[in-house]
Amino acid sequence: MTSQTELNHYSSEHNHNQCVSLALSTAQSLCNERGVLLTTIRYQVLTLIWESHKAVKAYELLDRLRPLQAAAKPATIYRALDFLIEQGLIHRVESLNAFVGCRCSDQQHEQLLLICKLCEQVDERPAPEVMSALLDESKQAGFMIHSKAIEIHGICIHCRTK
Amino acid sequence: MTSQTELNHYSSEHNHNQCVSLALSTAQSLCNERGVLLTTIRYQVLTLIWESHKAVKAYELLDRLRPLQAAAKPATIYRALDFLIEQGLIHRVESLNAFVGCRCSDQQHEQLLLICKLCEQVDERPAPEVMSALLDESKQAGFMIHSKAIEIHGICIHCRTK
DNA sequence: AGGTAATTGTTATATTATTACATCAGAACT
DNA sequence: AGTTCTGATGTAATAATATAACAATTACCT
Numbered sequence: 346m347t348s349q350t351e352l353n354h355y356s357s358e359h360n361h362n363q364c365v366s367l368a369l370s371t372a373q374s375l376c377n378e379r380g381v382l383l384t385t386i387r388y389q390v391l392t393l394i395w396e397s398h399k400a401v402k403a404y405e406l407l408d409r410l411r412p413l414q415a416a417a418k419p420a421t422i423y424r425a426l427d428f429l430i431e432q433g434l435i436h437r438v439e440s441l442n443a444f445v446g447c448r449c450s451d452q453q454h455e456q457l458l459l460i461c462k463l464c465e466q467v468d469e470r471p472a473p474e475v476m477s478a479l480l481d482e483s484k485q486a487g488f489m490i491h492s493k494a495i496e497i498h499g500i501c502i503h504c505r506t507k
Numbered sequence: 508m509t510s511q512t513e514l515n516h517y518s519s520e521h522n523h524n525q526c527v528s529l530a531l532s533t534a535q536s537l538c539n540e541r542g543v544l545l546t547t548i549r550y551q552v553l554t555l556i557w558e559s560h561k562a563v564k565a566y567e568l569l570d571r572l573r574p575l576q577a578a579a580k581p582a583t584i585y586r587a588l589d590f591l592i593e594q595g596l597i598h599r600v601e602s603l604n605a606f607v608g609c610r611c612s613d614q615q616h617e618q619l620l621l622i623c624k625l626c627e628q629v630d631e632r633p634a635p636e637v638m639s640a641l642l643d644e645s646k647q648a649g650f651m652i653h654s655k656a657i658e659i660h661g662i663c664i665h666c667r668t669k
Numbered sequence: 670a671g672g673t674a675a676t677t678g679t680t681a682t683a684t685t686a687t688t689a690c691a692t693c694a695g696a697a698c699t
Numbered sequence: 700a701g702t703t704c705t706g707a708t709g710t711a712a713t714a715a716t717a718t719a720a721c722a723a724t725t726a727c728c729t
Contacts, residue, residue: 566685581685582686582688604685
């Protein structure tokens with residue numbers, strides 16, 4: 346493990362490694378199934394995102410990618426991010442201009458994001474009650490949903506009880 | 508009415524004028540009550556935002572403000588926006604990097620935003636069921652909420668039935 | 670191998686936002 | 700009236716985020 350130096354709430358490096366490699370192999374299979382290409386660059390960017398449980402900024406990713414891809418430029422990163430978002434492999438966190446790995450790639454992709462102001466980790470939750478209330482509300486308004494960004498900022502349970 | 512040239516769904520210019528002036532006078536009273544200063548610049552920026560029912564971008568506001576304030580610079584706009592957001596007089600739409608007038612200044616400020624991809628108008632809704640589901644979900648997660656951004660993109664009823 | 674579409678390289682630039690420091694205007698005090 | 704304090708604004712520079720346009724390369728299909 347190289348750049349994974351942030352503190353996080355996960356009990357051990359080992360667990361986090363497992364969690365990253367699970368995410369990566371899932372991503373790989375999904376791309377295979379879908380007949381889309383998880384190229385080296387895309388894989389590297391996805392890995393860099395997963396190595397943090399925090400949301401990561403595009404230019405931060407660029408800095409981390411450069412040792413692996415000397416030619417990397419902003420477009421390199423943004424293209425990889427576009428692809429990963431399209432495939433539902435990461436979330437864009439609108440209120441942070443940042444990106445976070447998505448645990449739910451094959452299921453329903455749009456989830457509630459709980460974003461901790463202290464540890465900066467992002468917890469994604471399917472929150473079915475919220476989603477169905479949202480559907481009801483939209484239906485009442487006659488609004489046809491294309492996409493959702495539901496981002497809650499606050500303090501997570503780990504930081505509160507510390 | 509000067510720069511209000513966009514099409515919108517509101518039945519007449521007159522109604523929209525009323526709706527703008529109501530928002531402005533409400534804003535004025537709120538600032539008085541709170542002992543904060545709705546200065547000329549702040550008032551002008553708020554007016555410019557209200558003259559559109561669409562979310563407006565910061566540099567667009569800057570362009571529209573300059574005829575009124577020759578010295579206006581980015582900082583001028585961003586400072587006014589910061590103030591208006593703090594006072595709950597506008598919303599920042601995170602997923603658009605844009606700003607929209609807030610109809611609910613004295614009530615609960617954080618609302619659901621329904622953002623139409625076609626007409627670009629933003630509808631704010633208190634959506635109590637969504638909010639309470641959100642509270643439940645946060646409670647379950649042990650998460651303490653500071654702020655919320657709930658932004659739904661899609662097609663509004665007016666654009667759908669046209 | 671040749672043709673095609675997708676991906677990446679490369680440069681430039683657009684868009685969004687902040688920082689830092691100077692100046693100014695008004696309220697509160699003496 | 701002058702002094703001081705505070706908040707607001709002026710001003711310049713720059714940081715941070717994102718896209719566009721076009722060339723070169725690679726992957727895939729037959």
